[in-house]
Amino acid sequence: xxxxxxxxxxxxxxxxxxxxxxGGYFLARGRALASAQGDSRNLHSLPSYYGxxxxxxxxxxxxxxxxxWLLVQPMLVQSSVVEMIPAGAVPEGSSVNLLMSDVRxxxxxxxxxxxxxxxxxxxxxxxxxxxxxxxxxxxxxxxxGGDISPEVLxxxxxxxEMTARGNFWRNIIVALIALAGLLIVLRETDAEFRxxxxxxxxxxxxLILAASLAILTTVGIVLSMLFETINFFNLHPWTDFFFGxxxxxxxxxxxxxxILPLLWGTLYISFIALLVAxxxxxxxxxxxxxxxxxxxxxxxxxxxxxxxxxxxxxxGLFALLTVGPALVRLFGRGEEGILGVxxxxxxxxxxxxGLVMGIMLIPFVSSLSDDIINAVPQSLRDxxxxxxxxxxxxxxQVVIPAALPGIVGAVLLxxxxxxxxxxxxxxGAGAIARISGNPxxxxxxxxxxxxxxLTGDSDFASPETLVAFALGLTLFVLTLGxxxxxxxxxxxxxxxxx
Amino acid sequence: MSDIPNPAAPIxxxxxxxxxxxxxxxxxxxxxxxxFKLYGIVxxxxxxxxxxxLLFTIVSRGTGAFQQTFVTLxxxxxxxxxxxxxxxxxxxxxxxxxFGYAPLLKAAFETKIEETxxxxxxxxxxxxxxxxxxxxxxxxxxxxxxxxxxxxVVEFExxxxxxxxxYLKGRVTRESIANDKNISxxxxxxxxxxxxxxxxxxxxxxxxITGADASDARPEAAGMGVAMIGSFAMMLVVLVLALPIGVxxxxxxxxxxxxxxxxxxxxxxxxxxxxxxxxxxGILGLAVFINxxxxxxxAPLVGGLVLxxxxxxxxxxxxxxxxKSVPPSIRDAALGVGASKMxxxxxxxxxxxxxxxxxxxxxxxxxxxxxxxxxxLIGMVGFIASNPPESIAEGLMSPNSAMPAQIYEWxxxxxxxxxxxxxxxxxxxxxxxxxxxxxxxxxxxxxxxxW
Numbered sequence: 001x002x003x004x005x006x007x008x009x010x011x012x013x014x015x016x017x018x019x020x021x022x023g024g025y026f027l028a029r030g031r032a033l034a035s036a037q038g039d040s041r042n043l044h045s046l047p048s049y050y051g052x053x054x055x056x057x058x059x060x061x062x063x064x065x066x067x068x069w070l071l072v073q074p075m076l077v078q079s080s081v082v083e084m085i086p087a088g089a090v091p092e093g094s095s096v097n098l099l100m101s102d103v104r105x106x107x108x109x110x111x112x113x114x115x116x117x118x119x120x121x122x123x124x125x126x127x128x129x130x131x132x133x134x135x136x137x138x139x140x141x142x143x144x145g146g147d148i149s150p151e152v153l154x155x156x157x158x159x160x161e162m163t164a165r166g167n168f169w170r171n172i173i174v175a176l177i178a179l180a181g182l183l184i185v186l187r188e189t190d191a192e193f194r195x196x197x198x199x200x201x202x203x204x205x206x207l208i209l210a211a212s213l214a215i216l217t218t219v220g221i222v223l224s225m226l227f228e229t230i231n232f233f234n235l236h237p238w239t240d241f242f243f244g245x246x247x248x249x250x251x252x253x254x255x256x257x258x259i260l261p262l263l264w265g266t267l268y269i270s271f272i273a274l275l276v277a278x279x280x281x282x283x284x285x286x287x288x289x290x291x292x293x294x295x296x297x298x299x300x301x302x303x304x305x306x307x308x309x310x311x312x313x314x315x316g317l318f319a320l321l322t323v324g325p326a327l328v329r330l331f332g333r334g335e336e337g338i339l340g341v342x343x344x345x346x347x348x349x350x351x352x353x354g355l356v357m358g359i360m361l362i363p364f365v366s367s368l369s370d371d372i373i374n375a376v377p378q379s380l381r382d383x384x385x386x387x388x389x390x391x392x393x394x395x396x397q398v399v400i401p402a403a404l405p406g407i408v409g410a411v412l413l414x415x416x417x418x419x420x421x422x423x424x425x426x427x428g429a430g431a432i433a434r435i436s437g438n439p440x441x442x443x444x445x446x447x448x449x450x451x452x453x454l455t456g457d458s459d460f461a462s463p464e465t466l467v468a469f470a471l472g473l474t475l476f477v478l479t480l481g482x483x484x485x486x487x488x489x490x491x492x493x494x495x496x497x498x
Numbered sequence: 499m500s501d502i503p504n505p506a507a508p509i510x511x512x513x514x515x516x517x518x519x520x521x522x523x524x525x526x527x528x529x530x531x532x533x534f535k536l537y538g539i540v541x542x543x544x545x546x547x548x549x550x551x552l553l554f555t556i557v558s559r560g561t562g563a564f565q566q567t568f569v570t571l572x573x574x575x576x577x578x579x580x581x582x583x584x585x586x587x588x589x590x591x592x593x594x595x596x597f598g599y600a601p602l603l604k605a606a607f608e609t610k611i612e613e614t615x616x617x618x619x620x621x622x623x624x625x626x627x628x629x630x631x632x633x634x635x636x637x638x639x640x641x642x643x644x645x646x647x648x649x650x651v652v653e654f655e656x657x658x659x660x661x662x663x664x665y666l667k668g669r670v671t672r673e674s675i676a677n678d679k680n681i682s683x684x685x686x687x688x689x690x691x692x693x694x695x696x697x698x699x700x701x702x703x704x705x706x707i708t709g710a711d712a713s714d715a716r717p718e719a720a721g722m723g724v725a726m727i728g729s730f731a732m733m734l735v736v737l738v739l740a741l742p743i744g745v746x747x748x749x750x751x752x753x754x755x756x757x758x759x760x761x762x763x764x765x766x767x768x769x770x771x772x773x774x775x776x777x778x779x780g781i782l783g784l785a786v787f788i789n790x791x792x793x794x795x796x797a798p799l800v801g802g803l804v805l806x807x808x809x810x811x812x813x814x815x816x817x818x819x820x821x822k823s824v825p826p827s828i829r830d831a832a833l834g835v836g837a838s839k840m841x842x843x844x845x846x847x848x849x850x851x852x853x854x855x856x857x858x859x860x861x862x863x864x865x866x867x868x869x870x871x872x873x874x875l876i877g878m879v880g881f882i883a884s885n886p887p888e889s890i891a892e893g894l895m896s897p898n899s900a901m902p903a904q905i906y907e908w909x910x911x912x913x914x915x916x917x918x919x920x921x922x923x924x925x926x927x928x929x930x931x932x933x934x935x936x937x938x939x940x941x942x943x944x945x946x947x948x949w
Contacts, residue, residue, distance in 0.1 A: 071791075074792070196838065200838060200839075200840040203840060204750070204754060204840070206746060207746045207747070207749055207750035207754065208750055209746075210742075210743045210744075210746035210747040210750065211746070211747040211750040211751055211755070211764050212764065213743060213747065213810070214747065214764055214767040214768045214771055214810070214811070214814075215763065215764060215767050217767075217771060217782075217807050217810075218767050218770070218771060220782055220786055221774070221778060221779075221781075221782045224781065224782055224785035224786055224790075225778075225781060225782075225785070228785065279541070280541045280544055280545055281541075281545075282541075283537045283538045283540070283541035283542075284538065284541040284542045284545055286538055287535070287537075287538025287539060287541065287542055288538075288542070290538075291535055291538055300542055300546070303546055303549060304542070304545050304546070304549070306549060307545065307548065307549055307552075309864070309931065309935065310552070310868075310928075311867075311868025311869070311870065311902055311927065311931070312868075312869075312870065312871070313868070313870040313902045313905050313906055313909075313924075314552070314556070314868075314924050314927075314928070316870075316906070316909070317905065317909050317920055317921070317924065318552060318555060320909060321559075321909075321917055321921075322555050359548045359552075362545050362548070363545075366545070390527055390528070390530070390531045391531060391534075391535075392530060392531045392533075392534035392535070393527070393530075393531075395534070396534075413773070416773060417773075419775070420774075420775025420776070420777065420778070421775070422775070422776065422777045422870075422871035422874075423870050423871055423906070426871075426874075426906075427906075427909060447775070447777050447871070450777055450781065450875070451777070451871070451874050451875065454781070454784060454875050455874055455875065455877070455879070455880060460789065468781070469781065469785070472777070472778055472781040475775060475777070475778065476774065476775075476778050479773065479774065479775055480770060480774070483770055483773045484770070487769065
């Protein structure tokens with residue numbers, strides 16, 4: 001019995017709630033019908049609404065409490081166990097976090113051993129830190145990193161005990177809430193009860209909850225990066241981050257972590273990408289919206305848009321394995337190369353990444369500009385034609401100036417895409433942080449560094465890892481600014497012609 | 499403006515003698531017109547050419563991955579090597595490691611040379627080296643599955659190593675192996691002889707599609723299968739979470755939301771989230787789901803959650819568009835016969851908007867399927883995804899890769915044999931994306947209603 005009540009598994013509890021809710025559905029429905037003498041015309045709402053109301057009253061508060069409990073309990077247990085570990089117990093070169101993961105693993109291992117029936121629950125609580133405990137656990141299929149010190153064992157026991165106590169109260173309280181919900185709803189159910197209004201306002205609350213998830217996500221993004229960024233600035237001077245001149249992370253400490261070389265690489269690559277994408281995209285849009293017949297338009301437009309649907313990893317591979325080597329053949333290899341020059345040494349360079357990113361952005365620029373050019377009223381064109389202008393003169397002197405704000409908005413949106421793009425630069429731009437004007441050199445970008453600082457075994461207490469969050473926040477602010485500006489310009493322009 | 503004749507000048511026809519002959523200025527203007535038009539055509543041609551180059555590169559470099567070179571050998575499964583006690587006890591057979599199988603492979607090569615009469619100066623060890631490092635494990639798995647075969651001689655198709663495979667595919671040439679210690683010219687002579695004999699050949703390799711990833715030294719054994727399962731698990735999470743939440747949010751915003759600043763904030767938020775770089779979602783996932791909630795690293799569940807947040811704006815935007823396209827007369831009619839606002843939405847508007855919602859969802863899923871950057875941050879790369887999960891729960895919680903992450907992983911390994919597999923992986927990924935988009939287009943054609 002104690003075993004059942006202290007279990008950490010959520011499934012039995014959820015099944016219990018579901019059973020109560022299902023029972024509530026039929027009980028409430030029957031009760032409403034009975035109070036209306038079995039004639040549903042005497043009811044305020046359709047009979048099923050009384051049932052749904054019961055389901056809602058049983059399940060929603062219980063599940064809400066359950067999920068909050070699931071989030072909060074581990075944090076409370078963790079923090080009180082951490083307090084129990086004396087500072088001297090943390091071995092040299094380790095951290096409390098690492099020790100805590102050992103504690104948690106040991107506790108899980110003991111739980112597994114108990115549930116497998118290898119030892120009884122009482123024995124598990126009384127285990128002493130004998131030297132062979134680690135080997136014994138390994139035999140049970142539980143791997144522990146370091147040797148088990150008495151402190152770790154004690155903490156693990158406390159961890160297990162507190163978790164069990166928490167689970168016990170959780171199970172009881174949640175079950176009681178569900179039961180109380182059932183009793184209350186049965187008491188208020190009768191023919192006069194406005195069940196439909198209750199159910200509908202419940203559904204509406206659910207809809208509002210879903211809609212506000214967007215806000216929650218944004219808040220989550222900002223907060224998660226903000227806290228770690230503050231941590232970073234506590235460890236590393238912010239002046240070096242924003243105004244320093246070199247990027248040289250060093251995991252033994254004392255690194256130069258300045259965003260400027262990365263920002264330079266990012267902007268340089270984006271600039272080249274826009275240099276490719278804007279003319280091609282713009283002219284394609286002009287041709288498609290002004291000259292092309294319906295047939296050409298119907299084939300060329302979707303074909304161009306395929307470019308936007310191709311995953312960026314494909315472009316990355318294309319840059320690394322096709323465009324890069326082709327550029328090396330052209331600009332590198334000395335005498336053997338096509339131009340006979342030795343300007344480029346490796347396949348990764350600003351030009352490689354920029355060109356490929358430009359290809360990716362073509363449909364982005366073209367379909368946005370296409371929409372904007374189409375929104376220019378026909379009367380403006382007709383006026384220009386009437387004055388004797390040729391088609392191209394009309395486009396250059398009337399349509400484009402009228403559409404210019406929108407086109408600028410489209411270019412800004414494309415620029416924000418280019419700055420935030422990751423896979424192409426990870427594979428195509430290289431890993432050397434420098435500020436140089438030569439497009440044939442490898443440079444690195446903000447997104448590439450985020451990936452390299454956060455992948456692999458990272459310790460979330462070192463500035464070398466935390467800098468990724470500061471970079472991420474900078475990137476977020478940068479792209480957000482561009483997007484807001486672009487949307488503002490586009491919206492302002494649309495109003496002009498509506 | 500300069501076309502206005504100067505009244506002081508003598509009145510003469512500025513165009514010259516005939517309307518049918520163009521004067522210089524008109525010619526210039528018409529030439530400019532043609533040039534301008536040409537720029538547009540050139541731009542579109544460049545765009546389409548890029549698409550063509552990209553697709554051609556993918557297909558020409560990737561199709562090789564679907565073929566693999568196999569060599570057929572007759573292997574004597576000697577009883578004294580594999581089952582010393584002769585009692586066919588599976589536990590005892592399992593004790594023989596792959597090293598125990600290597601001599602059998604050497605012996606098999608020696609018999610092959612005798613049978614075919616190929617002349618070579620290679621030692622049997624060097625001969626066996628043209629096989630994949632996976633060959634012994636292949637044989638062992640086969641024996642463990644069929645212990646009754648011990649004692650007999652079986653015909654078996656072995657993977658060759660990636661250099662031999664590259665030689666048959668033209669990637670490796672006799673010049674290029676000068677400094678390669680993995681293969682020698684004599685071994686290639688043997689390969690040529692075996693090809694002439696017919697026992698070494700390329701054939702379709704299903705294992706590339708269904709198999710698991712393999713370590714750095716065995717590119718010939720690597721496959722996409724496990725990563726594919728990882729991708730499916732993530733898509734399941736995205737579908738289960740993003741569709742209901744997205745539809746609920748759109749219904750609220752489109753049908754119920756009052757016009758006030760809170761609604762405005764939500765709407766601005768959604769349109770901004772759609773443009774947030776995907777790597778930022780990866781940082782969010784790392785910070786919230788892994789560091790804060792302690793969900794397992796590299797798990798498809800976490801990947802699915804991150805992709806859900808990323809896909810939500812797409813689904814919300816398309817769902818709102820299809821809700822908007824249901825005419826108000828439908829709502830009015832429902833309200834007119836006494837339905838509540840909620841009933842009119844759920845009983846009438848939503849079913850009519852369903853095809854549009856479905857189309858938008860599929861396109862959102864396709865987007866999520868190809869996304870790589872956030873997966874790098876939550877750790878779905880950098881290991882060998884070699885064990886297919888055994889249950890759905892394990893498929894969600896145990897570390898796995900995903901298709902694009904697997905492609906990235908292969909691209910990083912800097913071995914031409916893995917590059918080939920990366921391109922092949924892209925073909926598989928694109929097949930999925932194209933079919934999803936085709937389904938979306940078909941759905942739209944089939945069910946779209948114009949009111």
